[in-house]
Every structure is written in C-alpha cells, then in structure tokens.
Amino acid sequence: MITITDPRIEEYLLGLAPEEEPALLQMEHRAKELAFPIVDRLVGRLLYLLTRIRQPRLVVELGSGFGYSAWWFARAISITGKVVMTDHSPTNIAYARKMFQESGLIDRLEFRVGDALEIGREYRDIDLLFIDLDKHQYREAAEAMIPRLAPHALVIADNALWHGRVAEREDDPETRGIREFNTFMAGRKDFFTTILPLRDGVMVSYRLS
C-alpha cells in the first residue's frame, strides 16, 4: 500500500478550499460514521472542475453510493442537465433523494435502484460517464458503455490506483481488475487517458472524436 497524496499536502489543499454547504458536510459526516467509501472532497472538486469545463448534458454514474459524487456533478451541470444515479441499495438512493430534495438540486437527478451496469445500458449519448462500481467489473463496464458515449465524452473512474496496489506486485481480483481496466483504456487510440494521483487515483479519459 502506497500513500498517494501526502497528508500534509492534503491538509494544505483542504485548507484552501472554501467552506461547504451543510448538505455536503452532512454527507461527509455520514460517510465517516458508516465507514462508507466516498470520493473525498478534493476528488469532488476535481469532478466539479471537469464538469464545468466539459458542460455535459447527460452524466451517468455506475455505482453512486448515497450520492456524494453525484452531488458534485449535479452542482456543476446546467439546470437542463441530468445526472443518473445508480445503486443496488434502496437505502442509499432514498438518502440521496432526501439530500437532493433539501439542497434544491433534485430536478437534475434521476434515481435508479438496481444493477448499475444493466441500468447504464439503457442510456445513449452520455457526455460524462463515472465508473465507481465493483473493481473487477471496471473493464466490462468500459466495454459495455463506450458505444453509448457522445462525441468528446469524458470517462472518469475512481480508485484507478487502488491504494497504490496496481503499482505493486499484488494480484488479488480487485487489483487485477483495475490494472486490466487501466491498460485497456490507456491502450485505446480513440481516447486520451491519464490518471491523476489524487486520493485513490482518478482516471480521466477523453474521447478524441
């Protein structure tokens, strides 16, 4: 296991970020309390930044948890944009619905309970695909969803460095899954792919046409 961002750097970066809305703080608190994995605030800010620059109309999340990443996407898209959340847990989705209701963003969301990949296949012309489901499914998800992307789509995947294990000799199914996914995306000539060493690694891949 490799520390990807030095904690002193992380602290400095968090200190620069502005105060956040109560909804977000509440979600961060819930994640901590339940030891529920979320992308952290610095990754959230990266998602926001990329979304503002790309201006997607349709964002599809494969694996949404209780809505932490969706919150960053929803804040960043225009009022006519849509974020599709998928999660197998009705509790997670119900919580997300409540949070988005309270923060006035609910019209930008679609809430779907079930198998992320199965639901994802229903969509077309996706401008931004966010991958955060089971790690051994990443490559399958990419292969299934690439034909469903809009021109110049962004694919963003969380956990692309998997605690640094992809760079070590680890060979468990998750590490193997992420490594295969990284190699698969990096090898595609129709995408420009890079991984940012933030938190657990964020892959950002841009469809070149």
Added chain:
Amino acid sequence: MITITDPRIEEYLLGLAPEEEPALLQMEHRAKELAFPIVDRLVGRLLYLLTRIRQPRLVVELGSGFGYSAWWFARAISITGKVVMTDHSPTNIAYARKMFQESGLIDRLEFRVGDALEIGREYRDIDLLFIDLDKHQYREAAEAMIPRLAPHALVIADNALWHGRVAEREDDPETRGIREFNTFMAGRKDFFTTILPLRDGVMVSYRLS
C-alpha cells in the same frame, strides 16, 4: 521537502502512457542534459487533456522555457488556435522555433522574447493562461492578467506546491510567493480553483462566467 507523487506511482503512470514523438523525447533529453526545469510528461498530459476539453483559441504562456509545455498545448488546440510563448532567453525561443518547425506545428505558435508579463499584457480574450514565471511574480501575474481573460477561461499554474514547501513552515520569497498566489486564487469567488498534486503541483482555476 515533501515527495508529492510517490516514484512507484509515477513509474506506473508513465508505463501506461503511449510512446512519444521524437520531438518530445528530444526536448525531455535536453531538459535532463541541461538540468532545465520543465513540467514533466505527466503534467504535459494533464495540460493536453484540459486543453482538449476546453478548446481554447488563444493560449498565453508566461514563462515558456524552450517550449516543452507549449508543445502539449500546441498539439491539443485546433489548427486555428494560437499559443503565445514568452521567454527572456533568445536561445530558448530559437530552440523552440526549430522544434516546432520540425514537428509541423509552427503555424500554431507565436514566439516572443522578453519580459513575460509585459508581453502578456498585450493580449486580450485569453482562453487559457499558463503561469510558470518567477515564483515571486505569480500573484502579480494573476492580478495583471485576469482582466485579460475570456469568459470561462482556464488559468493553469505550475509549481503550485513548490516541492511541498507551501505546506511546511518555509518562508523564503519563492515559497511565500506561491503561497500568496494560491490563497489569492482560492479566495476569488469568480473562479473555481483546485490544485492537483502532480509533480510539483498544478493549479487549475476555472473562470465561472
């Protein structure tokens, strides 16, 4: 001094990147030979990615060295886009001109020898501003150039973590310069600003209107 990206992660990421053109390899070789500071290949790839997504017409670099970052911008913009290089060294600019001539990108470049900030002030409607000049000048550069930015411009600054010193108790003029610049940009409500812990830290700031 803090190691911002673990060398094992860096090696893994470089291993995923595709083979590069001879022009780029030659520039990397020159940087190594002369111990000349350049953004490295992973930062170059980030610049390329952001440029592809944002599609700027006008890129202005404050502090271009011999053209390594300009090369990533020039490859990423459309054939009608323009990258303005600025450097005080005629040798650097002459070398850049030769490299861009050889790689067929020269029509996308403007080569300017002189004081980066003085030259920068001549431009308007800048879609992407790249800041990489003397570290104590960063904040002055931002203040002078912000009125010259186009709507939804990107400001990208290299060395935003200054070997991690910004997060430590160091108080030399460079560290202080970078720290002041970071606080200044992070505090502006008209920009969304984040710093990516890649190599020496890359600030990416997006003008919200």
